[in-house]
Amino acid sequence: MLRVSEALRRRGFLGMAGAAGLAAIAGCGTATAEPKQGGRLRAVYAGGGAKEVLDPHVQSLFVDIARHKAIYEKLVELGPDLKPVPRLAAKWDHDGTATTWRFTLRDAKFHDGARLVPDDVLYSLSRIADPAAPDRVAQSSLGTLDLKRSKAIGPSTVELVLTEPNAEFPALLAGIGTQIVRNGFKDPSKPVGTGAFRYVSFEAGRSMVASRYDDYWDGPARIEELHLLSADSDARANAVQGGQAEYANDMTATFARTAEGGKTVRIVAAKASTMQAFVMKVDQAPFDNPDVRLAFKLLADRQRLVDVVLAGRGEVGNDLFGKGYQYYPADLPARERDVDRAKVLLAKAGLAGKEVEIFTADASAGFVAAATLFAEQVAEAGVRLKVSTGSPQTYAKDLLTKGAIGNHRSGAMPIPQYVTDRLLSHSPFNVTHWRRPAFDAAFAAARAVTDEAERSRRYGVLQKTLRDEGGILAWGLPDYLVAVSAKVQGVQAVPPNTLDQGRFDKVWLA
């Protein structure tokens, strides 16, 4: 398959060359008039070929998430700071221990005219939890839900019971793959939701067409028709510049730089809303020594990494996930580069002059470049970092088992969810092998605290420990870039996975 990889590598070159022709394009000026009705919006996302699904509980790609967001809704969504905000659930409260929760449902109607009732919610949650369907993505995050004890309380209130207290439960209901479907929903190829758009057609890897749902509880969309298309990065760039699409998701910094010179395309950047990091395994030599971990954190020239790898589209990281999100300890000082101190620490650890292997792959934009540049920065302290490149497709799995240090990136999610998925002893994606029973216990205790200020304080303490002793070297916080045609209005600059990202019921065509 040499030819294939060749073709794919060539495509990387194409993006730049194609974009270079853009500066010359003339177009109409931007108009910020009042919202207009009607029209068709074509939005293009990174495609997943046959992997794309119509089943809202199986999704994992951005294009799937966008598709299901148009047709279905969740009880709860995430705001721009990743804090839960009401959607199908108008409000919620708990029994004082964060174990039994009551959600009041909104007066929403499904596309077939049926009113949303508690049984729809209970059915949706049981469909997600179905042990016979291992591909339901929210299965583990909603694992503490006790469906046998959960029940309807009246016509529009549903009571959900947990097996252990969790003050973050509403945020879990806002996670990936938690959409509310109709009671008895069996056939994903006939989607019926409460969302702003009705399903028209779907072809995996190509497109989904949906039309405006006039009875939408949050006010009908302005656009008449929504097309969600799939294409790789360069085709997205060509499509939005060539007028085959009005919205292109997840664009590269290189594209943004050239696009901003023209007039046909506008870049909407959600500042510093994702994370790029190196992850060191705290149970493996040489990173089982805290001095070595700290030395590596001190060696990273973060600004240079951001300038080169992210083409300046982002901020430097402070070895923590979730800047700008709820519970982020913003008062911690920024980590400065200190090669001399790092040298002392490395000498103490006996690592000076030694070689360490960094495991990477072309799995995500900038991974190999970041690893290579970091190797140069580490070399200044006399440690050789040998870059070893693996298969991009299996990188997610390989990272858990191969190499002592590697690349890691994360999209937007609430901080407690990040910790749950990656930093507890039994976390499925514990890429730094951070396993400390005391940390687990302190986190579980904090998560059960119902007072938000106190909970936030406790999370802050845990995050400071992670920053100082953990294996995550978060060097950069990339902007999340979306390109829109100049006539598209109302697109919000918010992190991915939040309510207002890709909200096509709120945009209009000028």
Add this chain to the structure above:
Amino acid sequence: MRSYAVQRALLAVVQLAVLSVLVFALTSLLPGDAADLRFTETLTPSQVAALRVELGLDQPPASRFVHWLGNVLTGDLGTSLISGGPVADIVRGSIGTTLVLTLATLAVVVPLAVALGIVMGTRENGRVDRAITSVTVALSAIPDFVIAVLLVAVFALKLGWLPATWVGGNLLSSPALLILPVAVLLGRTVCLLSRQVRAGTVAALRAEYVTQARRLGVPRRQLLLRHVLPNAAVPGVQELARTGDTLLGGVLVVEAIFAIPGFATALVDGVETRDVPVVQGLTLVLAVAALLINLAADLVCNRLVPRSELLR
């Protein structure tokens, strides 16, 4: 000639059998399987393990292969590990698009190459011959993706005359989608083919029987059409069959650049997602097509110039 065709068919069956084993073995050698690749941030390791059992990937490779072979022999290409749908649907959908692209290219390439080849051949080493040669050779030397970038930049992004990609496009409602991809694919094939037709024309013009026909006063037009063209076409037809892989390579690049949901895209996706049944199905169909095309080319040449059978 019938025994020749039977022989070829038997050979083809053996080739197919070897190929299907090879493709299965090679895709098994790729790191990870379809379940592993679902291991992202959304499915936990235990869910992935359950999925592997559900997909039958926990079975030994040999038994999976035998199972697949059994299905194929009954005309069933199996089920995609990724979409869960029939492989036959994916094969049909993707090959249809590529077939349209290929046929559209051939519809332009063949007349163009034959015309150019005859023009060049009848003016051997003249100014026209050299001019056409320079242009076609130069074009064929530029990689497909460079031509594609230039064409897209000029005709789609700058002038806005043609669509830049197939994203969101529909071939039935906008046939203009074909123009740029076909233009890219033309480059090399026209050069290769016209060179062959030119060589055939030159050879035919020098042949004894043409000289004889000329001596007998056969008009030039008739001479070219009746006597020169059929002989000149033989290397052309053989070249056409042989350039199948060149064209496929081009189709691969073109499909990637223009986001065309065709055969190459499906194959790349299949390999990248370790969807072995899809990769097997696509390769099998491609192999059958290649064998048929080569057989057809031989039979056509045979028909054009029957005496060439003696050469075998």
